[in-house]
Amino acid sequence: MAIQWFPGHMNKARRKISEAMPEIDLVVEVLDARLPWSSMNPLVDELRGDKTCIKVLNKADLADPDVTQQWVDYFGQQMNTKAMPLVAEDRNQVKKLVALCKQLGAARLERKQSIRIMIMGIPNVGKSTLINALAGRYIAKTGNEPAVTKANQMIDLKNGIVLSDTPGILWPKFENELSGYRLAASGAVKDTAMEYVEVATVALGYLLEHYAPQLAERYKLKETPASPTDALETIAAKRGCLKPGGIADLHKAAELVLHEMRSGKTGRISLESPAVVLRELAEIEARRLEAEALKNGSGSPDKPA
Template identity: 50%
Template sequence: MALQWFPGHMHKALKEIKESLSQVDILIEVLDARLPYSSENPEIAKIRGDKPCIKILNKFDLADPDLTAQWQEYLERERSVKTITTSSDDPAGSKQIINLVRSVCGHKEAPGKSVKAMITGIPNVGKSTLINILAERIIAKTGNEPAVTKSQQRINLGGGIVLFDTPGVLWPKLENPHSIYRLAASGAVKNTAMEYDDVGFFAADYLIKAYPELMKERYKLDDLPDTELEFLEAAAKKRGALMAGGRINLHKICEVLLNELQSGKLGRITLETPQMITQEKVEMAAAAAKKVADKAKRKQKFKDGSLTPDKKDRKEKRTEKRGAQSKEMKKRPK
C-alpha cells in the first residue's frame, strides 16, 4: 500500500510541538476510540515525560463500547494519564474535559494565572470539532478530510484555561504494519494516499472475524463466507457492485465497505483490542531483534570478505608469507 506518510509540513509541526510543550501544564491527546493505539502518536509520548496527560477517546459513538472500556483501563495504567470519552453528538459530555483539566491541574490555578493546556492529535480524529465545542464558537476549521489545521494557535477557553491548538501530525516511521492499514481504514489519511482495494481487503478480513453478525446483517447475507475475498464478492452481488458481463467490481465494493465503516453505518466497531496490541508488540520486538542480528551478521560477513574455503586458504597463505617477509626484514642488518 502506497502512502505519503510523513509530508514536510508535519515535520515542521512536530518540531513546533516539541518547542512549545515546555510552556504548558497539561497535554490533551485526542485519539480515535476505534483505534486508540494506532491513532496515538509515539513521538508525543517520547517528549511528554512526566507531564500530566488526558487521552480523549473521541468518536466514542462509532466505537465498540465494551472495547472502549477495556482501552480506558489499559491506557490509565500509564502514570499521569487520565482518559475520557467524547463524541460530536454529545457537546455536554465533551465539556467534561474542562472539569478534568481543572481536577488534574487545580494546584496550578492562581489569581491572574491561567492553566495552559496543549491539544494534539493525528489528522481526522475530530480535534477541531472538539475545540469548537469547548470554545463555544467556531475557532478551528473543520473538514471531512485530514490535515485541515495547518498551524498552532492559542485559544482562551475562559475560566482560567488557555488552549494551545496544534496541527494534526503523524510520525516519521510507523513500526507496526497493521496500524498503517487501520489508520487508512478509519480515514486518518487522505483518500488520494491509499489503495482502496488493499485497505478494503484488510478491513474485510478483520470485520468478518470480529463482527460477523454485523456484516451478515448489513450486507444481507444468510451465511458469512470464510475469506475476505469471498465476502467482498458476496457483498458486491448484493450491492450491485458489478462490471460489464456481471464481473465483480472489487474496487467499488471496497470503497463501499470503507465508506460505511468510517461513517458508522456498519455499527459500533473497534479495529483493535489491547490483547491484539500486546501480541503485536511482542512480534515487533522479535522483528527488531532479528533486524539487529541480521545487520551484525552482514557486517561480520563484509569484514570477513565473504571468503570461500579456497579464498580463505589463499588469504591465510598470503598473511603467513607477509609475516615471514616481515621477520626476514627485521633480521637484516641496518
C-alpha cells in the first residue's frame, strides 16, 4: 500500500527539529506498540544524533505482551536507546516514564536545571494523549485521526522537566510495502485514504498466521479459513454484512474487522515482531541486490559479472 507522502511537510519538520535539537537533552519517541517498526520514523534517530532516546511503546494494552517484550529487548540493544511499554491513560505508567526521564537527566537536575525533552512521533500514535498525561492537564489537542498537532509548543511541567512538542511528523517513503498496510490497519492512516477490503485482507492474512485462535474465538469460526478472502467472506456471513440477495458485503465486513481489531475486541494483537520485520527487510535487500545485478548485466547477485 502506497501511503501519501508529503516531502514539503517532511522538509519543514526536519528543519524545525534540527534547529531545536541542540537545546534538547532527551528525545521521547512515541510508537504504536502493535507496530513499533512501522510507526517509527527514521528521521528521529537521524536527527537526534547521540542524544538518548526513549522509545515509548504506547497502546501496549492492545498489543501482544510477549511481542512487546521482544521489541523492548530489540530497542534496548541499540546505542543510547531505552524502550518501555506504556498506556498513556494510565497515571502510574506515566509516572514511571517521568522517573526514567529524571534518571537519564539526573546531571541537569543536580545543577538545578530542567531536563529538556522533545516528544516526537508520527500521527495517531497517542503523542498528544501522552503529553496531556505528563502535564496532568489538557495541553495538547487529541483526536482519533492523524495530524491533530499543527505547531511546536513548549510545556513546562513544573517538575524539572520541560517538553518540546513537535507536529506529528509524517512517515517517509517505505521500502517495506507491508508497513503501509499495518499503519492503515492500526488507524494511523485516514480512512478516506485507504481501501478497506485490501487492508483488511492483508491484516487477516497476518492474523490467520499468527493469531488464528483469537480470530476463531471472536468470529465463532469452527475451522480456520483457507485464505484471508475466505475469512472475510465468512465473517460477512456471520455478522450479517450482506447485500440484497445474500451477497457478502466485503467492504462492510472489512470495516467491522478493522474497527474491532483497533479497539482490542479481537484480542491483544501485534501486527509485527522483530523476527518478522527482520525477515522482510532481508527479503527486500535480496530483491534490491538481484535487481542491481540484473541492471549491471551480471544476471545474478551470486554470479561474478
